[in-house]
Amino acid sequence: MSWxxxxxxxxxxxxxxxxxxxxxxxxxHMGSCRDCRRLVVxxxxxxxxxxxxxxxxVDGPNLSGVERLLTAAGVKHNTARLxxxxxxxxxxxxxxxxxxxxxxxVASSSxxxxxxFLALAPLLPVLGVGLAYGRVxxxxxxxxxxxxxxxxxxxxxxxxxxxxxxxxxxxxxDLVAGSASGFGLWLLPSLTLTVVTLALGTRMTLWLAALxxxxxxxxxxxxxAAPSSGVIEPIFASFAQLASLAVLGxxxxxxSARHDNYRRAEI
Amino acid sequence: MSNEVHIDDLRLKYGSVRALDGxxxxxxxxITGILGPNGAGKTxxxxxxxxxxxxxxxxxDIFGLDPDRPxxxxxxxxxxxxxxxxxxxxxxxTCFDFLxxxxxxxxQVDPTAxxxxxxxxxxxxxxxxxxxxxxKKLSGGMRRRLALAQSLLGDPxxxxxxxxxxxxxxxxxxxxxxxxxxxAVDRVVFLSTHQTxxxxxxxDRVLVMHSGQMRFDGTPRDLARLAEGRVWLTDVxxxxxxxxxxxxxxVFRGVGDVPQGAEIIAPTLEDGYLMIVGAAAFEDEAA
Numbered sequence: 001m002s003w004x005x006x007x008x009x010x011x012x013x014x015x016x017x018x019x020x021x022x023x024x025x026x027x028x029h030m031g032s033c034r035d036c037r038r039l040v041v042x043x044x045x046x047x048x049x050x051x052x053x054x055x056x057x058v059d060g061p062n063l064s065g066v067e068r069l070l071t072a073a074g075v076k077h078n079t080a081r082l083x084x085x086x087x088x089x090x091x092x093x094x095x096x097x098x099x100x101x102x103x104x105x106v107a108s109s110s111x112x113x114x115x116x117f118l119a120l121a122p123l124l125p126v127l128g129v130g131l132a133y134g135r136v137x138x139x140x141x142x143x144x145x146x147x148x149x150x151x152x153x154x155x156x157x158x159x160x161x162x163x164x165x166x167x168x169x170x171x172x173x174d175l176v177a178g179s180a181s182g183f184g185l186w187l188l189p190s191l192t193l194t195v196v197t198l199a200l201g202t203r204m205t206l207w208l209a210a211l212x213x214x215x216x217x218x219x220x221x222x223x224x225a226a227p228s229s230g231v232i233e234p235i236f237a238s239f240a241q242l243a244s245l246a247v248l249g250x251x252x253x254x255x256s257a258r259h260d261n262y263r264r265a266e267i
Numbered sequence: 268m269s270n271e272v273h274i275d276d277l278r279l280k281y282g283s284v285r286a287l288d289g290x291x292x293x294x295x296x297x298i299t300g301i302l303g304p305n306g307a308g309k310t311x312x313x314x315x316x317x318x319x320x321x322x323x324x325x326x327x328d329i330f331g332l333d334p335d336r337p338x339x340x341x342x343x344x345x346x347x348x349x350x351x352x353x354x355x356x357x358x359x360x361t362c363f364d365f366l367x368x369x370x371x372x373x374x375q376v377d378p379t380a381x382x383x384x385x386x387x388x389x390x391x392x393x394x395x396x397x398x399x400x401x402x403k404k405l406s407g408g409m410r411r412r413l414a415l416a417q418s419l420l421g422d423p424x425x426x427x428x429x430x431x432x433x434x435x436x437x438x439x440x441x442x443x444x445x446x447x448x449x450x451a452v453d454r455v456v457f458l459s460t461h462q463t464x465x466x467x468x469x470x471d472r473v474l475v476m477h478s479g480q481m482r483f484d485g486t487p488r489d490l491a492r493l494a495e496g497r498v499w500l501t502d503v504x505x506x507x508x509x510x511x512x513x514x515x516x517x518v519f520r521g522v523g524d525v526p527q528g529a530e531i532i533a534p535t536l537e538d539g540y541l542m543i544v545g546a547a548a549f550e551d552e553a554a
Binding site: 058059060061081085138139140141142148149150263264 | 376382386
């Protein structure tokens with residue numbers, strides 16, 4: 001290095017009295033000049049605290065897109081992190097759900113017969129909840145269950161988030177596409193099937209419970225669909241909605257009585 | 268509060284298989300290792316102590332608390348750190364984020380204190396340079412460190428490590444042992460392993476489990492003594508009735524009945540282990 005900083009410039013730099021251009025020039029020079037670096041009087045305490053502050057900024061948590069969205073929606077950061085690892089809260093899952101619902105709504109609006117939208121809408125939360133907790137959906141399930149955080153609280157937290165998200169998607173599509181049978185007929189069956197899944201999950205893995213519920217719904221739809229037109233609206237008639245409500249109640253009672261099974265790792 | 272873990276007549280069946288068949292012992296401070304072939308019931312036992320699996324019958328007392336009672340199970344979980352045999356990770360998370368997530372599950376609510384705790388375990392397990400690396404980019408050895416790091420969050424009094432050195436190369440195993448042996452101060456550490464070298468290097472006490480039953484409980488030296496006068500070397504291949512193997516020097520080393528003309532040598536911990544589990548240990552190696 002053929003030139004060096006003047007001592008006065010270094011003193012002014014340290015006191016923060018140099019302008020931005022001069023500061024940048026001093027820093028650029030000191031970066032490659034050991035002699036000038038030695039002119040800077042260092043305070044070990046200041047260096048330590050600065051380094052520590054810098055380390056906290058660099059070596060800290062990174063928020064995913066889902067976490068940012070959730071916190072922006074008012075969810076606490078800790079809760080957002082617990083929800084963000086759920087496969088059925090990932091962008092890929094949410095996008096595929098939107099596309100599926102949109103396709104089902106378009107197919108159903110043609111009135112070619114089978115009401116695809118009504119048949120599929122109740123299954124979205126069921127499959128989402130099936131992946132929200134347990135050995136199949138949560139790769140860190142074993143560690144999760146051994147932690148003091150109440151697994152049932154975690155299950156309900158994720159179930160609530162997944163159910164709300166899927167209902168919002170289905171509701172939006174229903175509203176936009178304008179279901180011919182009336183808005184929201186699928187809502188109660190959706191909740192019922194979700195609660196039935198949670199009740200079955202006290203006896204088997206939650207994913208298996210979701211598949212069993214899905215299978216049951218598929219059989220019901222196939223049995224009720226009119227052979228010529230494929231219309232499944234009787235499943236959503238008033239008496240059927242009442243029956244759905246009753247099943248929801250029974251499912252909730254079973255879940256309430258057996259929910260402690262979720263506190264072990266076999267679910 | 269008691270500083271011991273009591274396991275009393277623990278029993279558990281998977282179908283017709285008795286995974287735990289009346290297991291009884293007590294764990295105190297220090298490192299206790301449990302050896303046994305595949306299917307011996309080690310992982311089942313560790314999962315029961317880690318409260319993730321309920322036994323069919325028997326009693327568990329962890330520092331005076333009963334994990335079968337839901338009200339006390341949470342208290343037990345506040346005191347334990349558990350590293351499962353195959354800990355699952357969220358591949359897209361960085362090490363820091365994964366540990367932050369587990370720390371939330373461990374009820375560390377305050378973000379500043381929690382992040383400090385995450386940094387502490389990261390430094391303790393030598394992961395500082397990988398803190399911001401995504402888990403999918405970590406080597407097997409680093410993943411084991413991360414698994415250990417999550418178990419250390421909250422400075423647990425009871426540390427349960429299931430096969431912590433599995434899949435590590437000899438140098439990584441050595442470093443891992445160093446790390447684990449530094450954790451035993453004022454703490455109950457219970458680890459399962461296939462590696463008798465792990466037990467010899469870091470354990471104060473060793474248990475041997477086979478077919479769901481506890482077959483040995485003592486010091487590593489006591490285990491080696493079981494094979495006193497029963498370990499031999501011979502130049503000629505013995506009959507298949509003897510448990511034996513060929514050494515690097517080209518001679519045959521065996522444990523059990525001494526063939527004619529064989530030279531008796533001092534036993535190691537592994538020889539004592541072989542005396543208990545016999546041929547099952549070799550089936551395990553093959554598996």
